[in-house]
Amino acid sequence: MHKIWLIIQREYSTRVRNKRFLLVTFLMPLLMVGFLFGSAYLSSTGTEHRKIAVVDPNGFIKTSIKNTNQIEFVFPENIDTNNYSQKGFTDILILPQFDKNSKADYILRSKKSMGLMLQNSISEKINAAIEDQMLQEAGIHQNVLDSIHKASQFAELKAYEDKGGSVSKESNAGLAMGIGYASGFLIYLTLLIYGTMVMRGVMEEKTNRIAEVIISSVKPFELMSGKIIGIGAVGLTQFAMWIILITGLTSVGMGLLPADLQHQVSSLQQSNGQMAGTGMAQASESAMRIYNMQHTIATANWPLILSCFIFYFLGGYLFYSALFAAVGSVVNEDPQDAQSLMFPITMPIIFSYIITNMVTQNPNTPLAFWASMIPFSSPLVMMARVAYGVPSAVSYWELALSMSLLIGGFLFTTWLSGKIYRTGILMYGKKVNWKTMIKWAFTKQS
Amino acid sequence: MDPILSLQHLKKYYATQKAVDDISFDIQKGSIFGLLGPNGAGKTTLLRMITGIFYPDEGNIILDGKTFNPSEDIAKIGYMPEERGMYKKMKIGEQALYLAQLKGLSKAEATEKIKYWFRKLEMETWWNKKVEDLSKGMSQKLQFVITVLHEPKLIILDEPFSGLDPVNANLIKDEIFGLAKNGSTIIFSTHRMEQVEEICDHIVLVNLGKKILDGTVQEIKQQYKENIFSIETDQIDSITDNPIFTIIKKEGQKVFVKINEGNNSNQVLGHLINNNNRIIAYNEVLPSLNDIFIKLVETTHATTRAFQNL
Numbered sequence: 001m002h003k004i005w006l007i008i009q010r011e012y013s014t015r016v017r018n019k020r021f022l023l024v025t026f027l028m029p030l031l032m033v034g035f036l037f038g039s040a041y042l043s044s045t046g047t048e049h050r051k052i053a054v055v056d057p058n059g060f061i062k063t064s065i066k067n068t069n070q071i072e073f074v075f076p077e078n079i080d081t082n083n084y085s086q087k088g089f090t091d092i093l094i095l096p097q098f099d100k101n102s103k104a105d106y107i108l109r110s111k112k113s114m115g116l117m118l119q120n121s122i123s124e125k126i127n128a129a130i131e132d133q134m135l136q137e138a139g140i141h142q143n144v145l146d147s148i149h150k151a152s153q154f155a156e157l158k159a160y161e162d163k164g165g166s167v168s169k170e171s172n173a174g175l176a177m178g179i180g181y182a183s184g185f186l187i188y189l190t191l192l193i194y195g196t197m198v199m200r201g202v203m204e205e206k207t208n209r210i211a212e213v214i215i216s217s218v219k220p221f222e223l224m225s226g227k228i229i230g231i232g233a234v235g236l237t238q239f240a241m242w243i244i245l246i247t248g249l250t251s252v253g254m255g256l257l258p259a260d261l262q263h264q265v266s267s268l269q270q271s272n273g274q275m276a277g278t279g280m281a282q283a284s285e286s287a288m289r290i291y292n293m294q295h296t297i298a299t300a301n302w303p304l305i306l307s308c309f310i311f312y313f314l315g316g317y318l319f320y321s322a323l324f325a326a327v328g329s330v331v332n333e334d335p336q337d338a339q340s341l342m343f344p345i346t347m348p349i350i351f352s353y354i355i356t357n358m359v360t361q362n363p364n365t366p367l368a369f370w371a372s373m374i375p376f377s378s379p380l381v382m383m384a385r386v387a388y389g390v391p392s393a394v395s396y397w398e399l400a401l402s403m404s405l406l407i408g409g410f411l412f413t414t415w416l417s418g419k420i421y422r423t424g425i426l427m428y429g430k431k432v433n434w435k436t437m438i439k440w441a442f443t444k445q446s
Numbered sequence: 447m448d449p450i451l452s453l454q455h456l457k458k459y460y461a462t463q464k465a466v467d468d469i470s471f472d473i474q475k476g477s478i479f480g481l482l483g484p485n486g487a488g489k490t491t492l493l494r495m496i497t498g499i500f501y502p503d504e505g506n507i508i509l510d511g512k513t514f515n516p517s518e519d520i521a522k523i524g525y526m527p528e529e530r531g532m533y534k535k536m537k538i539g540e541q542a543l544y545l546a547q548l549k550g551l552s553k554a555e556a557t558e559k560i561k562y563w564f565r566k567l568e569m570e571t572w573w574n575k576k577v578e579d580l581s582k583g584m585s586q587k588l589q590f591v592i593t594v595l596h597e598p599k600l601i602i603l604d605e606p607f608s609g610l611d612p613v614n615a616n617l618i619k620d621e622i623f624g625l626a627k628n629g630s631t632i633i634f635s636t637h638r639m640e641q642v643e644e645i646c647d648h649i650v651l652v653n654l655g656k657k658i659l660d661g662t663v664q665e666i667k668q669q670y671k672e673n674i675f676s677i678e679t680d681q682i683d684s685i686t687d688n689p690i691f692t693i694i695k696k697e698g699q700k701v702f703v704k705i706n707e708g709n710n711s712n713q714v715l716g717h718l719i720n721n722n723n724r725i726i727a728y729n730e731v732l733p734s735l736n737d738i739f740i741k742l743v744e745t746t747h748a749t750t751r752a753f754q755n756l
Contacts, residue, residue: 006547014536209531213592216497216525217548219517426499 003218004226011201011230016237025238029245037253050118052108053079053089057097061129064136071122085111093122173388175296177360180384183309184356187380191316191349194235195324199338201227202328202425211425220422224329225414228321235317236310243306257290265290301389308386311403316379318410320345326417329424330432337431344434352377359384363393375409378402416441448511450475450600450631451496456505458491465491466502467655473633473648478626480646481635482735484743488655489635490528493602496633497525510599521550524598528605528635530589532577539573542592549596556595563591567617582609590618594625601625602633607641619645639736649735653743667732670741673705675714678727690717702731 015021051072056062065073076087084092091110106126108114132145202224205211214223254262264287327341355377359368363385372382372394382402385394419441424432449472458466466488473479483489494500496507498516507514509522533541539560546556564570567587577585586609594601603622607615622645626632634646642649643663651659659666677685678700687693690713691703705714711730718725 003548006544010544014533204533205531208534209527209529210533211531212499212527212529213525213531213545213589214548215499216523216527217520217545217550426494 004222004229007218007223007226008230008233011227012233012237015197015231015234021234021238025241026245029242029249033246033249033253036250037256050090050114051088052091052093052122053084053087055079055092055094057095060095060133061126064132065125065129071118071125073125081109084109093126172296172299175300176363176388176393178387179300179305180360180363180387181357183305183312183383183387184353184360184380187309187313187316187383188349188353188356190235190313191320191379192346194231194317195320195345195349196342197234198228198231198321199324199328199342201231202325202421203331203338206329206331206425207333215425220425221418223425224322224325224418224421228318228325228414231321232314232317235313239310239313254290261287261290265294269294300387304390305387308399309383312379312383312406315375315403315406315410319375319379319406319413320349322410322413322417326420326424326437329421330427330437332429332431341432341434348376349380352380356380356384360387363388369398372398373402373405375406378406448475449473449508450510451633452506452508453492453496454506454508456492456495456502456507458488458495458500458503464655466495468505469652469655469657470505471650471657471660473631475631476626476629477647478622478632478634478645480642480649481633481652482637482639482642482649482659482739483652484637487652489652490604492652493525493527493604493633493635496600497523497602521596522599524549524593524596524601526589526593526601526603526606530585532585532588534578535576537573538575538577538580538588541577542588542595545592546595551596559595559597560591563595567591567621583611583614586610587614587618590621594621594630598630600631600633602635604635605638606634607636607638637739639734639739643735651739651742658742659738663735666735666738670733670738671730672733673711674731675703675705675711676727676729676731677701677703677714677718677723677725679718679723679725681723684721684723685718688717690714699726 049070049072051074054061054065054073054075056075062075067073073093074089076089079087079089079092081092081094090112091108091114094107094109096104096106108119108122135145136142205214205223211223218226257265268287268291323345324342327338327345331338331341352371355367355371359365359371359381362368368381368385371377372385382394382399386399388394390396390399420437423440424437451473453472454470456466456469457464469488469492481489481492491500495502496514498514498520501516509519536544542560543553543556546560547553551559561570564572569587569591572580572584572588577588580588586606590603590606593603606618606622610618622632622634634642636642646663648662649659649666650657661669674694675691679685680699682696682699682701685693685701685703689706690709691705694702694704696702703714705711715725715728
């Protein structure tokens, strides 16, 4: 046991002191948080103003189109595609002479290209104006219409999951999808990255022939498991650093927001999201957005998700890294061999990732169930399901079964790889395929 | 004296060949033992069984009076494999420390011993260097230090001098003698016969997985001597073939003769004196181990092994 500990320490400390590890560990959260805040900042301040000249031969939307502070519709005389920019307009919108009952195309020309969001928004506004116009022509008064519009904006879908009795909890499918997708993706990446790291480590020991020196002091199995555990600890360290750095940087980032924005967010928090008109006229759009983000994030069961994440990361890592170690032990100097032997291991990981993408949208299909039980795919797929809530989406027995199967699975792959490893690590110059590896695993080796 | 290591009918068969096929021998405590054999004879497999890397299919290994138990006895053995290996990116001091701790030394003990050996072999400035900065000979020296660091009772050196310049080879040779004098037993595997003659007390020759020779260097030379004598004289022309001996070759003032069946060396001398030949020197010529090695390996009809079906 003491010797395994030495091996773990070496594997861990040489990697953690590596410059590339430090770089990735510290840069990644900085990039993520910077990206988050940067895009939030840009979207709140960098809105462009569009002044659109409308050519409306029917005079159809002139009365009912609504301007916003981003888009302004103007109906000037004597305007055409040649002179609109000289007259100070950013775009020109040309409506056809159209019949009310048939669909018609309208044309928007701009000097500066327009984003998809803005285009959709314009298209929505025009349709709404046409709709209003038609309703008015059908005899509905403008003020009736206005009150209907106002009322319809108050309706918002809030989903709650029933927890039995009177307790219910706000649930958020979008967040569940996001968490499921993100944790699935993270496990996918780390399985590949840390798996190949284990394989490279084993190959290094084999090709520079230190394996024989070490194996004369420790058992091959100790060397293999020490390496796997050491590198796994590196992975956990990296995750822990990321979580600490991201939460830390986020709170620093929040502190850097303008003071009135912070004030608005905190009063939103106190009033539970309801804008009572006390003192403050109205919270700005960005304060609302920040509040909503915080509120949504708080609805998830983070302790459960984090502990499941750590379990499935470790389980999946142990399951696959043992196989990667086995491959590393049979490869000779030629890295090409490694490529082809790795293929059967990387394929299930990639497949699981594809399944995860489907499961994030639909956590309760038979495919989702089976894929979250089989240890080959459960580390990714179960995370996508767990994000939807336990026991609402995944019952306790399912979670327990999936976890036990994964534990059984990695014990099996470790045993299997241990047998392959002890033969492979001292075998030079022989080209090995999976068939021989399996033969080594199941014939008695002394 | 009890042997430190005793191999009894060891066998190890691979899928395609009998790597070690019923080999037995004893190694005396404090001796320098040579394990010889051509490439692929089964030496490495034999050594791997002695170091606990492989288990024998059959047979017993007795170390220091008890059946060999790899997990406990590993600390008593220091093994320097033929293919040397080090972590290229690791600092030399840390690497030595790590490998010594794997052998069961405490960190403090290991540090002290490494410092002692580094000082002794003039390697003190290497501590913070990386292995990739070392030349082949330098890393060989490092490997030797790592092998003997934990003061094993049994030291196994597979081709310890390959890649060393004469100065460093002598340095290591002296260390080997010193270790043997202090009671360590050394197993020395090589095919460089001149080193074996110089260093080893006892040798075993294996070929095709079988032991074909076992004994002290002197015994073996006696066993394989061909009754050849060299006669140094200033009248070489007057020595001619006769019933007692046959001339093999003449070289300068020396005549090499082979004594014919049924005669002995005194009869040769008597014949020469009767002939009034003036003799300056008269010596028996023993075969070199190299000659014996080549002769034995060639008579077993295989310098490289063919694969057998089992």
